[in-house]
Amino acid sequence: xxxxxxxxxxxxxxxxxxxxxxxxxxxxxxxxxxxxxxxxxxxxxxxxxxxxxxxxxxxxxxxxxxxxxxxxxxxxxxxxxxxxxxxxxxxxxxxxxxxxxxxxxxxxxxxxxxxxxxxxxxxxxxx
Numbered sequence: 485x486x487x488x489x490x491x492x493x494x495x496x497x498x499x500x501x502x503x504x505x506x507x508x509x510x511x512x513x514x515x516x517x518x519x520x521x522x523x524x525x526x527x528x529x530x531x532x533x534x535x536x537x538x539x540x541x542x543x544x545x546x547x548x549x550x551x552x553x554x555x556x557x558x559x560x561x562x563x564x565x566x567x568x569x570x571x572x573x574x575x576x577x578x579x580x581x582x583x584x585x586x587x588x589x590x591x592x593x594x595x596x597x598x599x600x601x602x603x604x605x606x607x608x609x610x611x
Contacts, residue, residue, distance in 0.1 A: 510536055510543045517552065526560045547578035551587055564594050 508516070517532035533549040540546070554570030557563045567590070574587035 510540045510545065513539070514545065514549060517549065521552070521556065521560075526556050530556055547574055547581040547583055550574050550577065551583045554587065554590065558590060558594050562595075567594060 513532050513536040517529045517536070520526075520528035520532060530553050533553050536543065536549045537546055550570060551574050554567045554574065557570055558567035561567075571587040571591050571594075574581070575584055575591075578584060
């Protein structure tokens with residue numbers, strides 16, 4: 485019985501998403517992803533960003549969605565393997581975007597604690 489209920493819920497969720505999400509603009513999908521992220525539903529946020537990338541592969545702002553997927557996996561989910569794949573896609577697919585340098589930095593420092601990093605202009609030992 486429990487499996488039947490779970491199956492029904494999954495079918496309902498899928499049908500709602502297919503019906504409702506199929507008509508969403510790139511901006512609406514991005515906003516839904518940000519809203520899910522703000523609510524702490526990181527998998528839902530990744531799903532919306534991914535949907536944006538698949539549904540609108542030539543959208544001029546896709547690099548932001550791709551970066552956010554990597555950022556969520558790295559900083560919120562702590563799945564560094566998925567994060568690395570996502571950040572590498574930013575570098576490979578959008579090398580001239582304004583987040584390519586940030587993606588490279590994330591790749592180089594993923595998983596490190598900010599407390600132990602030395603930033604430009606700081607002296608060793610810090611103050």
